[in-house]
Each structure stands twice: as C-alpha cells, then as structure tokens.
Amino acid sequence: MGKKLAIAMIASAFIAGCSEDVSQQTAAWETLQSETTERIAGLRTSFDEARASVDGLPSFEGFEGLAARKAALVAQFGTVEEAISGAESALSSQADAVAEALAQKKIAAADAALSAARESLTGAFDSASSALEGATAEAGLMSSWGNLVTSVTELRGRAAGEHLPTQTGVHDFLDIDFQTNSANFDLENDHTAPALERLVALTSGCTTNRFSIHGHASKEGNAERNQTLSEQRAEAIKTYLLEHGVTAEQITGTVGHGSNDSAVPEPEPESPEAEAMDPGLLEAIREVNRRVSITLETACEAAAE
Helix, strand or coil: CCHHHHHHHHHHHHHHHHCCCCHHHHHHHHHHHHHHHHHHHHHHHHHHHHHHHHHCCCCCCCCHHHHHHHHHHHHHHHHHHHHHHHHHHHHHHHHHHHHHHHHCCCHHHHHHHHHHHHHHHHHHHHHHHHHHHHHHHHHHHHHHHHHHHHHHHHHHHHHHCCCCCCCCEEEEECCCCECCCCCCECCCCCCHHHHHHHHHHHHCCCCCCEEEEEECCCCCCCHHHHHHHHHHHHHHHHHHHHCCCCCHHHEEEEEECCCCCCCCCCCCCCCHHHHHCCHHHHHHHHHHHCCEEEEEEECCHHHHC
C-alpha cells in the first residue's frame, strides 16, 4: 500500500468517525417547519377574511370620527400584513440556518439551530397573531357600527323621501322637532315646519284614508317620562292635523311607545356599550329614535284607482 493511499484512508476513517446521527433533529425540524407553515397559512386566511370585512365597511360619510377610525384600521391591517410577511421571512431564514447546521452532522450544532429556530418562529408568529387579533376585534366592532350607520342612513332617506297617500305602512318623520321635555313644536328649527307640511299632505289627501299616530323616544332620560312625553307628542300631532284639514274619523288612534320601539338598536344610557360607541353615531341613533310616525292603514281610494 502506498503512503498517500494510507493517509487518505486514515483521513476518511477519521471524518467518518466525526459524523453524528442527526436524524432526530432532521425529523424535528421537518415537523416544526410543517407546523409553522400551516399556522402562517391559517393567519393568512384569517387576515384575508378580516380585511374583506373592512373593505365592506361603508364610507361613513357624515360621521367624521368613524371615517377617521376606518382609515386607522386600514393602516392597522397594513401593519398586520407586514407582521405576517415577517413570520414568512423568519421561516425562510431559519430553514437555511437549520439546513446548514444539519449538514455538519453534529448533534450539538443541530440542537442549537433548532432551538434558535423555535424561538425565532414562535416570536414572529406570536407577534403576527397578536397584531391580527387586535385588528380583527376592531374590524368586528367597526362592522357592527357600519350596520348601524347603514340603518340610520336608510331610515333618514326614507323619512326625507316622498310620502304618498297611496302607500300603506309606516311613514316616519324625523324632522318634526319638539321643545326639550315638551310636546310643543320647536318651530325655531327650520326643518320642523316643512316636515309638518309633508305630514299634512300625506294625511289630508282624501277623507277615506285611515291612519294611526305614533310617538317615539330615545332611551335617554327617565323611561316613565319618555312614555308620557311620547303619548303627549302623538296627541300634539293629532291636534295639529285636525287643525289642518284632517277629520277625526280618519285617525284610528294615537300611541306613545316611549323608548320601547327603537327604529335603530340603541344601547342603554351609560352602559359599557354606549360608553364605547362613537359619540357621533350614538347621537345619530338617538335622533332617529326620537321621531313621530304615521301608520297608514287604508290608502286614499281616489288616488288608488
């Protein structure tokens, strides 16, 4: 045997003797990598669903506080997406580091790389998950408020639209204001008189229609007083209509609902829900709940022909 060949064989045997079995570490990394990939994919799915709910929010026109909060939420989701991308980047970089350590065939090096990978990936995932959780909670809250804004906007639109004596059903009037804690009309508000004119036009178009008058209150203040006030305001509407061409036979009754028949769901005063709600939205809800309405039971016969 030549001298060089003998040296090569000795070196080969020495190297083989230095290699260690890192199959357990390899399996552990494959499991960690698979689980982390699945968890990040779950984050992506949850992120897409929550972000879609933000895209579905109304513009919040006329609600400055909510519009600003929506803009902040969009920015918050941008931060979440960066955090998820950071977790994906961490997974990629740790894959390279662990592969390099496993190639050394040293248990200690492989264990150290695995430990570092677990710590890095756990931190990156937890950071992204926490950011997503906060953004999702805010998105859920904004979505519920968005539904309320839509309800308020739709009610305002119907109330401000044309009220035809040929159309049976409920006709809400939001712009008939009363003086505070009173059944007297607040005619200093420019919209009260025109709203009363629309009310007269609806109810005095013929003598064959039949309708009832309903008073409503928000949940602010004393419930008993709200009930009484809503009854008095319904009676005030009746008196006004009788003075403007409506006959007593047309009016089938007056009803005061107090705060028990809200047009839009309203939180209880001073409740945690009310305290947390955007002030502009809360006042808008209360405004539409403080209303009078006409339930037209029989349309004008002549107009219906």
